[in-house]
Amino acid sequence: SIKTKPVLEMQGIKKTFNGFIALHDVNITVYPGEVHALMGENGAGKSTLMKILAGAYIADAGEIRIDGKAVKMTDPAQARDLGIAIIYQELNLAPNLTVAENIFMGSELKKGGTFLDQEEMRRKASEVLKNLDANFEAGDLVSTLSIAEQQQVEIARALKHNSRILVMDEPTAALSDRETDKLFEVVRRLRNEGIAIIYISHRMAEIYALADRVSVIRDGGYIGSLEKHEISAERLVEMMVGR
Numbered sequence: 001s002i003k004t005k006p007v008l009e010m011q012g013i014k015k016t017f018n019g020f021i022a023l024h025d026v027n028i029t030v031y032p033g034e035v036h037a038l039m040g041e042n043g044a045g046k047s048t049l050m051k052i053l054a055g056a057y058i059a060d061a062g063e064i065r066i067d068g069k070a071v072k073m074t075d076p077a078q079a080r081d082l083g084i085a086i087i088y089q090e091l092n093l094a095p096n097l098t099v100a101e102n103i104f105m106g107s108e109l110k111k112g113g114t115f116l117d118q119e120e121m122r123r124k125a126s127e128v129l130k131n132l133d134a135n136f137e138a139g140d141l142v143s144t145l146s147i148a149e150q151q152q153v154e155i156a157r158a159l160k161h162n163s164r165i166l167v168m169d170e171p172t173a174a175l176s177d178r179e180t181d182k183l184f185e186v187v188r189r190l191r192n193e194g195i196a197i198i199y200i201s202h203r204m205a206e207i208y209a210l211a212d213r214v215s216v217i218r219d220g221g222y223i224g225s226l227e228k229h230e231i232s233a234e235r236l237v238e239m240m241v242g243r
């Protein structure tokens with residue numbers, strides 16, 4: 001992945017909330033087909049940075065480039081159209097709608113001017129779910145699914161939108177070991193398909209298992225990045241908490 005061009009560059013990102021500096025001069029460069037871990041202690045600014053990328057917050061300063069081209073990220077729909085998907089810690093699905101409806105929500109429910117019918121929507125949703133090895137049906141209500149299954153719906157939705165950058169914000173926090181293993185399999189498969197995954201975690205074992213690179217922020221500031229061969233718990237802890 002080193003030889004390819006970055007799919008995403010965020011440079012000099014600054015964000016304040018009522019005078020409180022949540023991020024200052026943060027940089028991150030992400031390549032296609034890599035799992036890029038984003039680390040930092042609670043309150044470091046990880047989620048805020050990703051909300052800026054997803055168009056949920058607007059940065060006070062800095063530049064975002066997708067495929068080398070500067071973009072202005074002003075709302076979530078725009079981020080989505082640029083191929084960015086984010087799976088929040090608090091999942092973002094409509095519980096009383098079906099899996100298929102959630103996957104297609106806010107997207108082209110229309111084809112050739114006519115709305116897709118339920119059957120066609122479910123058929124298309126089923127295809128994506130099959131690729132994810134999901135154990136539930138496109139017609140199931142989201143409210144009947146486990147957290148891990150709801151995450152799969154979010155991933156399916158990202159794939160449906162042809163997302164090229166997938167952000168996962170502490171995705172294993174509520175998962176069992178088995179569910180975590182299954183998620184890791186999916187993450188690796190997406191990486192192999194060339195999707196860039198920004199993976200937020202503070203669990204060292206997950207970083208070892210998944211990360212191709214790590215970037216660290218501390219107190220809203222960018223500390224640095226490590227390549228896979230440079231990653232060690234000692235170094236990461238030092239970067240995260242400082243000495």
Ligand code: ADP
Nearest residue numbers: 017020022040041042043044045046047048049
């Ligand atoms: P992390 O995800 O690394 O734990 P966050 O990005 O959630 O950290 O938060 C970074 C800092 O910004 C924290 O001090 C948090 O309280 C503050 N913050 C985040 N979002 C808001 C907001 N909407 N309003 C005010 N302060 C916020």
Ligand code: MG
Nearest residue numbers: 046047048169
């Ligand atoms: Mg967070």
